[in-house]
Amino acid sequence: MTRSNFISHPLSRRQVLKGSAALGLGSAMGLSPAWANPWGRTNVYSKGVEEGPEVSLAIRRESIPIDGQEASAFSINGTSPGPLIRLKEGQDAVLRVTNLLDESTSIHWHGLILPPEMDGVPGVSFAGIEPGETFTYRFPVRQNGTYWYHSHSGMQEQLGHVGPLIIDAAEREPFRYDREHVLLLTDWTFEDPMSVFRNLKTMEGYYNFQERTIADFFADVRQNGLTPTVEMRSMWAKMRMSSRDIADVTGSTYTYLLNGHSPEENWNALYKPGERVRLRVINGSAMSYFDVRIPGLKLTVVAADGQPVQPVPVDEFRIGVAETYDVLVSPEDDQAYTIFAESMDRSGYARATLAPREGMQAETPDRRQIADRGMEAMSVHMDGMDHSGMSNMQGMDHSGMSNMDGMDHSNMEGMDHSAMSGMSGMGHPTGMTGEQRNTLANGMLASGEAQPGSRYGQVGIGIDPNERRVLVYRDLKAFTPWPDRREPGRELELHLTGNMERYMWSFDGKKFSEVTGPIHFEKDERLRLILINDTMMEHPIHLHGMWMELENGQGELIPRKHTLNIKPGERVSALITADAEGSWAFHCHLLYHMDAGMFRVVQVS
Amino acid sequence: MRTNYLMLGLLTISLSALTFTAWAAGQHEDSQHSANNAEADRTISVEAGDMWFDPEDIQVTAGETIRFEIINNGSLEHEFVIGDKAAQEEHRIMMQEMSGGHGDAHGGHGGHDMAEGEHGGQMPSITIGAGETKTLVWTAPSNVESLEYACNIPGHYESGMYGDINF
Incomplete structure (x- = not known):
């Protein structure tokens, strides 16, 4: 042919x-x-x-x-x-x-x-x-x-x-x-969403039953010693957050659905052994990130946000709200496989079964332990800490820290942490082993280079990267360069800001209701958008109308996406060609964050 | 391996001897990357794309010598490896391990020894850069029923980049 x-x-x-x-x-x-x-x-x-x-x-x-x-x-x-x-x-x-x-x-x-x-x-x-x-x-x-x-x-x-x-x-x-299935993940609540929003605004941690208690405090003191424990506590207090705020709306109100079906309903996606099946996974949730895996099968990621990427075989991937991933699986055996989408905060899961016949099911994996933001905070907070205190940390779960081997902490000085009063030292660069970054004559990084402060090699909270191969942003690589090869003409920095206790979410400290005008992109300009997450939650940031080319260090083969997950403390950059004249929405895709004010209009003219 | 083969040959003299010769000839050509049309019974043109081979299957007769002409029309480097399913999988696992974790799936490619196939020989293989055309001469062994040609760069086989060799 x-x-x-x-x-x-x-x-x-x-x-x-x-x-x-x-x-x-x-x-x-x-x-x-x-x-x-x-x-x-x-x-x-x-x-x-x-x-x-x-x-x-x-x-x-x-x-x-x-x-x-x-x-x-x-x-x-x-x-x-x-x-x-x-x-x-x-x-x-x-x-x-x-x-x-x-x-x-x-x-x-x-x-x-x-x-x-x-x-x-x-x-x-x-x-x-x-x-x-x-x-x-x-x-x-x-x-x-x-x-x-x-x-x-x-x-x-x-x-x-x-x-x-x-x-x-x-x-x-x-x-x-040979076959394809759409897997649409959603989070359903039987409550009125307005009352969910009201609960979030008036009562911190309303859906969070995993708050630290006085017993936890003494356990922490036993493990960490008194001083680090008090320091950590005061850090959280300053941020008006609990270290267990992984998600602000949880399985205590949500039923996680896959194609509209609850885990108990066990929707079956059928296949014939030997077929290669394309799974089109969409996170259509209002508030929930999922970690998706199919025990017993390799998942080969072939597209992200609709755009083809060079194939990456993995065991698990995290999907932020509004992201999509296409994965291929090749079940050879005549057996059932559990499609397991665990909510990031471990308060529940969506589940379906990939099976050769209807009515089959396989074992549902155990949910992992709730992660503690404290570990993540520490992993991005290390330069400010007395490292001798780390010797007290035996027996703690270091899983969130395993990517830190070989880090060159000297690179961390001189970063801009001004917005992070409680947490100086947030954010450590990807690949901090002293690698050289290409810079342009004007001092800006060359296209495609990872920003200092990005963590594209890390999955994020609650995942042990040594347990199985998990997709990270750095894996995403286009087949060919995107059409606009110009270097960015300027950089636009936006901070993701919030106050959990008062449930205020914003860009640069200003709610949408408080800003005076749109963000302006010059028509046809090439710019670099830098997003700095000053909060201790993940935010999926979505730009309407134009692609964001995620500068994940893959040079001219950086992937393009419509929604970027920004981890706590992380600094993420994307190149944008402002070719779409008009007004466009730009917002956090966590529904209640958007409604609380983490929303802007971008005007291209 | 060679010794094993010769011992096997003592048991089934004529067939084994023929097989050994066939494999040896194929390997010689592979390692030289030379293509001698006079030795090949026929030429099969295979297009390598991102991530597929065209055709998806070929029919061969045991003992015939085939000159594969592989045209890489894709954007990425690909390989063309002949072996049975199990050996391909072994090779694939090795390549994945060599590429080492994250972000640089293709970094480990090249310079490694191929895992040996089930049938006594090394797997004939060739790497074709984007836009290149390369040839590989191979003689179909007589002791197998089916083989695969595959690209085992991480993720490529899983995306469907292989074809069946039917005897």
């Missing part, structure tokens, strides 16, 4: 054969969306997949069962989460969204490059869709891969107003597979 044959047949011959073989299953599928179909993608028509280019979506509020209980969810064409929207690269999409609610709504097409008035953010892109109205989104589809869509109105996203969005590639993708 020649290359041109492949362009006209993006699915391999094997895939087509598998598809037609599954035709007989059509009648059994009923009304369930095809992405929820246990046999995955086939050529079968199913009411639950909305194939482009023309799609109509009706938004309702209705009572549907979730985890066996009646729930009042937002539905899209009768399902919650919504149906899979399937477009093709090169199409002109026409997406009609009808509001059958008694409140305003919207849909944002997360990760898509499109005209600003089609981006779906009320107050920024358009006015929103009022009750009874239909809004028609029209845009050319200029990319391919795994994305998702969700409401950008109020807190509708928390109650199921989300769905997967897949764009099939016009040309052959850099991998082949």
